[in-house]
Amino acid sequence: MVQLAGPPAEVVSSGAPATGRYAGRIARIDWRALSGPFQRSWLWRRLHHKRWQYVGLGNDELFIGLAIVDLGWTCTAFAYVFDRRSKSLLANWRQDGLPSLQCKVSDRPLNGCKAWFRGPGASLSLQHQQATDSLSLSVQTGEMQLQADLSLAEAAPILLAIGPIEHGAAHATQKTPALSVKGQLHVKGQTYSLDQAVASVDSSNGLLARNTDWRWACAHSPEMGFNLQSGYFGSNENALWLHGALIPLGAARFEFDPKRPLEPWRISTADGLLDLSFSPEGARQEDRNLIIAASHYIQPIGTFSGMVRASLDAPAHQVKGLLGVTEDHQSRW
Structure with a gap:
């Protein structure tokens, strides 16, 4: 079993991305060196620098997905609640804003x-609490209110992946892995405890290409979990967590019908x-065309x-029966 090294001090080494997969947390992602x-103009960096925080959180009743995304020239946020029993969305909120003014x-x-987003009738935030080594999550929209703490203190090793991007610069x-949760959700007049839920966080920061696409799969329990991606970042972030060990995986293969994404998927890795x-229960989806930008998700x-x-x-x-998500995403941003 391959043992991953600890993270480098910086994401840049001798002017290039410090390419590799590592076990542990890095303090900052700073591409200025x-x-x-890999060097780009200030304007190119402004238009191509993408940062996001995504949280997936689920239990036997619900799955909650949310993200705060800074695209450089604009920003967006979304939050949804999927009821696993009725196989329907109880809440599905999204809003755009101005970077730095409404989002960071x-x-x-x-x-x-x-990370935070503030817009008309809505606010989202994700903030590290050093004293408890946890992430404090808050979502307030017209459809849902959520307050939760996601514990990092006892988590298995966290994956750090760094690498170059074709037609971009670096990511x-x-x-x-699985994070324990304490909190509650209020939606549709009902209050749900999240104390038995499991969460995972995707924190990403890169200088990406104008056209970016990926297929993604992620699922976690306290005993095992995985993160798989095929697309713009290759196999850099493919990993398995098994009984507390972090194990790098090979290239991922996604077999599914893009026109019928709610039919079963098969996902495998080249290393065996x-x-x-994957058996879908439902989905959140969105297609947007803003002329200068577009996305299928x-x-x-x-x-x-x-x-x-x-x-x-x-x-x-x-x-x-391991709860998780897949994703098919194409962006022109």
Whole structure:
């Protein structure tokens, strides 16, 4: 089983991205030291610098997905609640805003992180609480109110992935394993405890290409979880968490029908360490065309079943009914 090194001090080394997968948290993602073939003008960086904080949070009743996204020239945020029993969205909110004025995603991905969005009738925030080593999450919209603390203190090793981007410059992301949750959600006149929920966080920061696309899968429980991506970042962020160990995975293959994304998916890795089927229960989706920018996005929510293993000679670990999401996303931004 491959052991990942600890994170570098900076995401840039000798003018280039400090390419690799690491186990642990980095203090800051700062691209200003890029030079040579990775150097870009101030205006290019302003238009291409993308930062986001995404949180997925679920239990037997619900799945909640939300994000705060700073696109450089604009910003957006969304939050939704999916009822797993009725297989329908109880809330589905989204709003755009002006960067710095209505939205900010700091360059600190987890330690010291601060992300917020404020718009008419809505506010979202995700902030690190150093005293408890937790992330304080707040969502207030006309449809839902959520307050929760996501504990980093006892989490398994957190993935850091850094690498170059074709037609862009560089990208870095921190992906957490399962995080324990304390909090509650109020939606549709009902209050739900989130104390038995499991959360995961995707904190990403990069100088990306004008056209960016990806397929993504993510699911977590206290015993095991995974993060898989095929697209703009290659296999850099593919990883498995198994009984507290962080294991890098090979290239991911997503087999699904883009025209029928609520039919079953199959997801596997080239190294033979993961082979799963995904059964969607429902989805949040959105297609937008703003002339200068456009996006196609669908995030099915459902369960994974199949097999994972720590190495080719290790016994298979059976996966059954593991809650998570997949995603098919294309952006011109």
